[in-house]
Amino acid sequence: MGTEMGAVWTWKTRLPAEYPNDIFYGKIKGGLAVLMDMDYMADTHFPQAYKHVGSLNRLAQYINDKISAEPWDTTTLRKTAMQEFSFTKSQFDTALKNLQITMNVVRLNDPQIEQDTWVPFRELYLDVWQRYVDEE
Numbered sequence: 001m002g003t004e005m006g007a008v009w010t011w012k013t014r015l016p017a018e019y020p021n022d023i024f025y026g027k028i029k030g031g032l033a034v035l036m037d038m039d040y041m042a043d044t045h046f047p048q049a050y051k052h053v054g055s056l057n058r059l060a061q062y063i064n065d066k067i068s069a070e071p072w073d074t075t076t077l078r079k080t081a082m083q084e085f086s087f088t089k090s091q092f093d094t095a096l097k098n099l100q101i102t103m104n105v106v107r108l109n110d111p112q113i114e115q116d117t118w119v120p121f122r123e124l125y126l127d128v129w130q131r132y133v134d135e136e
Helices: 003-018 038-049 058-069 074-084 089-101 126-132
Strands: 023-028 032-037 105-107 117-120
Touching: 003 023, 003 032, 023 038, 023 089, 023 105, 032 038, 038 126, 058 074, 058 089, 058 105, 058 117, 074 089, 074 117, 089 105
Parallel strands: none
Antiparallel strands: 023 032, 105 117
């Protein structure tokens, strides 16, 4: 990884952790990683991007269930899921990416954690979740 890319890679973790009320890190349609203003995420992006987890495939639903029960890092979650499902690394990565794109899971904003660790979106951004999601 080049120096410039390495610097950008650390920003995705550091900036949302240092400015959790101002900067959101997530994925947008197409799977691109983005940093965005928190107000834009809450007012514009979330209502456009959110999809109920039930609209996603079975693997994504399984991953979401695991993350809803407790935080998981990517490597441990993949290994655990492989014990129950037959899938490729690419299929796992796509399912996790789709959970991010649809605003169901987010990366934990903790600069002390070195591995990407996933939590439910509603856990970090309950106010945004409650504005738009009708939990029946």
